[in-house]
Amino acid sequence: MLKIFICEDNNEHRKELEKVIRKIIIIENYDIEMKIVGKSPNDILNAIDSKLDTGIYFLDIDLKCNINGIELATQIRELDPRGYIVFITTHEEMSFLTFKYKVEALDYILKDNSIDLSNRIHECVKEVLKRYSISTDNNKVFSMKSKDKIINMEYSEIMFFETSQTIHKVKLHSLNREVEFYSKMKDLEKKLDENFIRCHNSYIVNKKNIKEIDITNRIVKMINGEECLVSDRGMKIFKNQKFY
Amino acid sequence: MEVLKFVIIYLQVIYFSKNSISNKDKSILFIIGVSILILFLPFKEYNLFFITYIFLVIVYYFMFDIKNKKFIRNLILFYILFEIICFLQHFYLKITYEKIGEIEMFINIQSGIISFIIISLWKRRKEKNNIFFCKYALLGVAIAIIISFNNISENYLNYFILISILLNLIMCYFVILYFIERDLTREKIKEIESLSKYCSSLEDLNRNTRGFKHDFINILATMSEYFNKSDFIGLTKYFDKNILPLGKEINSQSLRLGLLEKIHIYEIKGILLNKVIKAKEKGINVFIDIPDEIDKINIDLISLGRIIGIVMDNAIEAAEESTEKIVLIGIFQKDSGINFVIENSFVNNGVYLYEMLKEGFSTKGENRGVGLTILSQLLKKYDNATIDTLIEGNKFIQHIVIY
Numbered sequence: 252m253l254k255i256f257i258c259e260d261n262n263e264h265r266k267e268l269e270k271v272i273r274k275i276i277i278i279e280n281y282d283i284e285m286k287i288v289g290k291s292p293n294d295i296l297n298a299i300d301s302k303l304d305t306g307i308y309f310l311d312i313d314l315k316c317n318i319n320g321i322e323l324a325t326q327i328r329e330l331d332p333r334g335y336i337v338f339i340t341t342h343e344e345m346s347f348l349t350f351k352y353k354v355e356a357l358d359y360i361l362k363d364n365s366i367d368l369s370n371r372i373h374e375c376v377k378e379v380l381k382r383y384s385i386s387t388d389n390n391k392v393f394s395m396k397s398k399d400k401i402i403n404m405e406y407s408e409i410m411f412f413e414t415s416q417t418i419h420k421v422k423l424h425s426l427n428r429e430v431e432f433y434s435k436m437k438d439l440e441k442k443l444d445e446n447f448i449r450c451h452n453s454y455i456v457n458k459k460n461i462k463e464i465d466i467t468n469r470i471v472k473m474i475n476g477e478e479c480l481v482s483d484r485g486m487k488i489f490k491n492q493k494f495y
Numbered sequence: 496m497e498v499l500k501f502v503i504i505y506l507q508v509i510y511f512s513k514n515s516i517s518n519k520d521k522s523i524l525f526i527i528g529v530s531i532l533i534l535f536l537p538f539k540e541y542n543l544f545f546i547t548y549i550f551l552v553i554v555y556y557f558m559f560d561i562k563n564k565k566f567i568r569n570l571i572l573f574y575i576l577f578e579i580i581c582f583l584q585h586f587y588l589k590i591t592y593e594k595i596g597e598i599e600m601f602i603n604i605q606s607g608i609i610s611f612i613i614i615s616l617w618k619r620r621k622e623k624n625n626i627f628f629c630k631y632a633l634l635g636v637a638i639a640i641i642i643s644f645n646n647i648s649e650n651y652l653n654y655f656i657l658i659s660i661l662l663n664l665i666m667c668y669f670v671i672l673y674f675i676e677r678d679l680t681r682e683k684i685k686e687i688e689s690l691s692k693y694c695s696s697l698e699d700l701n702r703n704t705r706g707f708k709h710d711f712i713n714i715l716a717t718m719s720e721y722f723n724k725s726d727f728i729g730l731t732k733y734f735d736k737n738i739l740p741l742g743k744e745i746n747s748q749s750l751r752l753g754l755l756e757k758i759h760i761y762e763i764k765g766i767l768l769n770k771v772i773k774a775k776e777k778g779i780n781v782f783i784d785i786p787d788e789i790d791k792i793n794i795d796l797i798s799l800g801r802i803i804g805i806v807m808d809n810a811i812e813a814a815e816e817s818t819e820k821i822v823l824i825g826i827f828q829k830d831s832g833i834n835f836v837i838e839n840s841f842v843n844n845g846v847y848l849y850e851m852l853k854e855g856f857s858t859k860g861e862n863r864g865v866g867l868t869i870l871s872q873l874l875k876k877y878d879n880a881t882i883d884t885l886i887e888g889n890k891f892i893q894h895i896v897i898y
Contacts, residue, residue: 321786348784348825352836352894397881398898399830415875427848428885475847 253383254286254304258295258323259311259339264362265290268309268339271369275376283307283376291316292323299330306331307379309360309372312340321346324354332401333386335379337372355401357382393443395423397432404428406446410473412439412455426475448492450485464489503607504577507614508569573610580606608667682762682797689765696752696768714738754785758826762796763789763803767824770807774822779814784825792833793879794897803835805870806893810839813891817841832898841891848886 255272259265269288276283286306287298292314299306308327312320324336336356341363350356357378360371385391385405393409395402402423410424414436421434440449446458450471462474469481481489581602714737721730752771758764774781792799810822819840827834852867874880874895883894 346784346786346825347782348823348836348838349786349827352825352834353786353827353829398832398896400881400883400896418878420878420881424849427887428883429848429852430883430885431881433881475849477847477849 253283253379254306255283256286256295256298256306256308257288258290258292258309258314258320260290260314260316261311262290264311264339267368268372271372272309272376275369275373281376281380292318292326295323296326296330299327304331304334305383306334307376308334308336310336310338312338321349321354324356328354335375335382337375395432395434395442397434400432402430402432406457407459409457410460410475410477411457411479412436412447413479414453424477448485448488450488451480451482454479454481454485458492500577500603503603504570504573507607507611508573573614576610576613577606580609612670686762686765689769690761692772693755693765693768696772700752751783754783757785757787758789760789760792760796762800763792766800766803767807770804770811771824774807774811774814777811777815778820779811780821782821782823784823785827787826787828789826789828789833792897794877798873798877799897802870802873802895805866805873806835806837806895809866809870810837810891810893813841814839817889819889829896832896835895835897836892838890838892840889843886843889848884852884 255276257265257268257272259268265288269285273285275281276285286304287295289295289298295308295310306327308324310320310324310327314320314323318326320338320340324338327334327336336354338350338356338359339362340359341361345359347359350359358371358375360368360375362368386403391405391407393402393404393406404423404425408425410426413422413424414420415422415431419433419435420431421436421439422429422431436449436452436455439455440447443455447455448458449455454471456471456473456479460474462472462476464471464481466486469486471479471481473479717733718730721727721733752768755764755767758767771781771783807822807824814820814822817840821840823836823838825834825836825838852871871882874882877897879898881896883892883896885892885894
């Protein structure tokens with residue numbers, strides 16, 4: 252079950268936030284519980300139960316104490332790695348990229364614009380629910396942890412994996428993304444299901460995104476036009492699987 | 496002896512063609528080349544070497560699909576140059592055109608060094624410091640040639656050859672030293688330029704702040720007038736007309752350049768600043784986000800400079816063509832690595848990402864678009880660097896992590 256944590260030092264803002272969120276939960280009948288509405292970071296940190304909770308955290312950036320919203324978020328991440336973090340901030344303090352990439356926050360909401368507040372919060376909650384339902388369905392999302400980076404991608408979007416020229420680096424190719432991470436091809440093979448074929452020493456291909464196989468040139472063409480090499484063994488696998 | 500000759504010429508060709516063929520290809524080429532040559536070795540006649548060489552060139556042309564004509568041209572030219580120098584040496588040493596053991600080896604090595612210097616000179620003929628280099632290198636070549644031109648009796652020939660080779664090596668050493676020093680100086684000059692640009696930007700910022708303080712005091716004074724007269728209607732009008740717009744102006748001008756002070760590596764600070772200013776001049780909005788202090792990074796600074804330069808140039812170029820014209824730069828520490836995130840708006844023509852990353856792709860016509868390719872080549876060398884490139888709607892994002 253998803254749980255909501257609010258951290259805002261300004262009393263009025265905090266009460267307003269709580270009111271808005273409760274209203275949304277009741278009206279839409281979401282399966283979400285309001286866990287903590289706190290003034291200081293420690294209220295939040297002490298309340299997180301790592302084993303049970305996946306939380307939605309609404310955090311103010313400027314908390315007027317020794318740690319700011321971003322540091323708080325980093326600590327929250329350690330306790331609840333899959334939690335969803337939303338920052339409440341003013342125009343001046345916006346650090347888009349820090350929010351998005353360092354903390355991997357879901358979104359940010361501007362304090363200055365109080366009219367929009369309710370709508371924005373509602374949008375965030377909807378997005379959380381959407382992602383939560385996909386993430387619990389292990390069959391849909393490929394999740395890889397490489398050093399401190401977590402890569403999430405729906406299996407259907409993956410074209411293929413390719414080894415980089417340096418050892419232990421693998422590159423994931425999808426339609427709109429190419430991302431490198433540290434892994435061995437062997438370990439990857441074990442992790443992936445039978446939709447992924449190791450057709451070459453350097454390539455693991457997603458069966459479902461193959462457009463055609465060029466037998467003479469030993470090349471697999473993906474639906475976006477990218478090409479992968481196929482070894483002898485790879486050709487045999489394709490033949491066995493009746494690709495041609 | 497043919498093998499030695501061959502090795503020398505080949506090393507030169509490969510060295511000077513280093514941009515056009517990959518390392519793997521090079522080693523394959525080399526091994527095949529030497530093997531074919533050795534096959535023909537038993538026949539020590541001069542003519543056969545020539546034929547073998549031409550044969551090799553033709554084989555490469557058809558076998559390896561080397562579209563770069565330079566490589567073939569180099570193979571032929573370097574060989575001709577080498578032979579000319581060899582011939583000249585033979586001529587001046589007044590030794591008949593027969594192969595005599597050690598002298599032949601010495602002549603080959605000498606020719607190799609001299610032709611290397613001549614080719615280097617030729618390659619760098621357009622550089623500014625060229626005259627300096629020319630003097631340096633020509634001096635070395637002259638010494639080498641003069642020594643070889645002396646006609647010494649055969650008794651002393653061996654010692655003389657040894658000394659000559661030694662002098663050649665010393666000369667090469669100095670030439671290499673020169674290059675290293677020149678590179679270091681260039682880096683220092685760049686650093687100084689960066690820092691002074693940084694200084695002038697800070698001065699601009701300072702000036703703006705002073706101006707603002709001045710305006711602020713004036714505004715307060717005016718406002719106190721309205722208060723004194725209890726003229727709240729007038730005060731409201733004044734506020735709407737004069738103060739609100741000021742607030743918006745401050746926000747838009749705020750480059751957040753001050754955040755750059757968190758980067759304690761001067762070279763990087765300088766490059767970033769340059770690029771931000773360059774972007775601003777092109778009318779692009781730049782947003783900087785640096786939450787952490789950055790003290791050191793596990794990659795040599797010259798490469799890092801090039802990487803940042805290329806990524807920024809690409810981002811700026813793409814943003815310029817877009818309607819939103821915005822570039823966001825984020826640098827932060829995440830556990831064990833330093834992260835660089837650059838987002839830029841761009842015109843999304845529906846071209847697939849892999850096509851955009853291919854060499855030669857560019858929306859600006861022929862002979863451009865090597866930036867992103869050079870970037871991936873640079874990053875491939877490092878085990879401790881990863882890159883994540885993605886497209887989100889009309890945003891192009893590159894996320895580089897250096898562990």
